Each structure stands twice: as structure tokens, then as C-alpha cells.
Amino acid sequence: MPSCQPNLAAPRRSAATPSAGDTAPPRLRIAAPCCHQRPGKIARALPSWPTLAAFLQRRLGAALLICGILIAPAAQAWNAAGHRLCAYIAWQSLDLMTRQHVAVLLRLHPDHSRWLARARDADPDLAAFVEASTWADELRRDPRFHAEEEAPTALLPGFPDTLRHRDWHYVDRPLSGSRSGAATDGELPRQLERMIHIVGDRNADARRRAWALPWLIHLVADAHQPLHVGSRFDERGRSDDGGNALLVDNPFVARRHIGSLHRYWDELPGPPWLRGSTLVLAAQGIVAEHPPPAPAGRLKQWLDESLAVARDEAYPADKVEPPTITARFNERARRTAAQRVAWSGYRLAGLLQQGLRSHPDASRDDR
Ligand SMILES: [Zn+2]
DSSP: OOOOOHHHHSOOOOTTSOOTTOOSOOOEEEOOOOTTOOTTTHHHHSOOHHHHHHHHHHHHOHHHHHHOEEEOOSOOOOOOHHHHHHHHHHHHHSOHHHHHHHHHHHHTSTTHHHHHHHOOOSSHHHHHHHHHTTHHHHGGGOTTSBOTTSOOOOOOTTOSOOBOOGGGSOOBEESSSTTTTOOOBOOHHHHHHHHHHHHHOTTSOHHHHHHHHHHHHHHHHHHTSGGGTEEOBOTTSOBOTTTTTOEEEEOSSSSOEEEEHHHHHHTTTOOTTOOHHHHHHHHHHHHHHSOOOSSOOOHHHHHHHHHHHHHHTSSOOOOSSSOBOOHHHHHHHHHHHHHHHHHHHHHHHHHHHHHHTTOOOGGGGOO
16 A cells, blocks of 8 residues: 655654564553544443543453553643645635635634734735634634533624534434434534535625634535544444544554544544644645545535445454554555545635635625
């Protein structure tokens, strides 16, 4: 199998990564839950933290205890590399007029100045576009916003509501069986279609379009993440929430750890700090390996592709609990993830150019 670009494909080796010379048993740590857990569902799917160690002790037995278990710190930030890469690749594919239109809309977003403050790109329009790609995930930790089950926070200018909308990021579709492909949970397809409509609606309020645009940028990438679309269901019809409830042992990280399969896939595109020149290099590597698909297709095709990847590639075949990620599985998964990111970038650009083409006078939105 051909190798991917170095910063995307090469296993992140460390002293804890198995190699021919390794003799000491690796230390395992339990990664914190991924912040793409499904609202209200993961609590039943995974044991609570106080019981997780006991859960693993039961599952792994004495061998794991001999190796030693490190409990990772509290929840890490969502790995944003995939979203920034998607946005950067899309920006490179946009024509000048669409870039200008997108930039004008994003300047109307209430958080535009926040994006520029942390960006590392010289071009402020590109910087805002790339940073806007992770805004929908940042709502999960933003105290101005609240979860569905929490008390509402105060309404803010420029936002239609202050909900975090955690169920907009995924759709739960069974991998196989009589219900294969039928969504059971999650709003991703519906909300992405809605954002496409709002952004492209020249009669819509410009600030509403500015609010919808970061959602559109974000959800196109989510639609290409296989485990944001497919879930494994057991014989009692219970979903594993896109691999959130399946723990895997991943030796291909700096510190070997046991974490969810969903998190493993979320982190495949690169490290969460990927920005600036390293982001550019990574994007160039992906684009060189993965040209635009033909045809580009529409949302249904993107979701069907993600479901097929989830069914055929996303789950380790190892029946031991937790399964260990093998070198072969890791290589294939990294390459598939890079392709999904590249395609999401090309397709995001196509959507924006198609949706905004009928608005040649971008300045009319600057009001
Ligand atoms: Zn998301």
C-alpha cells in the first residue's frame, strides 16, 4: 500500500510505540472521552469515570494491571486538524469572487475577531475561513452557550439561539441489517441541508447567513467522517454511538493509550494544533495524494460513502476487548481519513461556489 504524506501517514512513534527493539511492556493510559460523544447517550454506553478503571480491569485482566494504567487528564479539546485541513483545501479551490463573498459574510459573524486573534495566516480572509471551521465544536465548551438539558443562557446578538446543538454533528445509521442506512438519531443531514439553503438564500438576513456559514463549513467535514454517519448496533438494537462506546488500544500515538474508536478516527488527520505553515504542508500532501473525486456528488452520496467506510474499514477485526490497532489497520485508516478530508474540502468549495454564484455583488451583504 502506498504511503501517505509524512505528517499524516507516518505513525507517531515514541518510546511507547512498539518496535523491533522494544522489550519493556508499554504503559497504557485511558484517554478521556471524545468530545464528539452523543448527547445523553454515552452515559449509558460507557461506564462513568469512577467505574471505568474497574470496567477495564474486568475486561483486560491481570496483564493490563501488570503494564500499569494511567488515567489521562480530563477531556481534551476536539482535534481540529481535519476541519482546518478541509477548510484550507476548500479555500484553495474557491474562485476569487466566492472568496470575497465568503469573507464578507464571515466579517458579520459575532466571533470573527476571535478567529483572527488566534490565527497564524497572513491573509485575514483565509484565517477567518479556516478558524470558522471549528466554531461549531467550540460551542461545546463556550460558556455563552448551553446544552439542551441545561438552563438557557442569555441570547446574544447575531445568534438565533444559544444551544450547543450537539446532535447536529452526526447521524446514526446502522452498518448492516434490515435497518442499514436508516437514521436512528442525529441531525447532520437535515441541518447541513438547512445551512446550505440559508447561506445561499440571497433574501435571508445577512447576519443569519453569516451565522450559518461556519456551520456549513463544519458539517461538510463531519459528513465525511465515517463514524459521524455509521454506528454498530448490537442484537438488541443498541448503537455504539459511532464507535464512542468501543474502546481500542492504540499503539500509534506518542503515549500508548486506550480510548474510543471514535476518537481514534477523529484524530487521524493530524494533531489539534495544526495551523499556519504546518497546516499548509499537510494540506499540500493530502491534495497531492488525493485528487478531486469525479463526480463530486451531493450530500446523499457523501453520507453513503461514509457509511460504506464505517462498515468496511472503520472497525478493527480483532475480537479481543479492547481490540488493538494494527499497523496495517492504521495505515489504511490514515489513508482513508486523508482522502475523506481532501474530498470534503473539494466538495465544500463546490457547494460554496454553486450556492454563492448567483450573488455577484458581495458588497450587498456588508450591511
Ligand atoms: Zn463536528
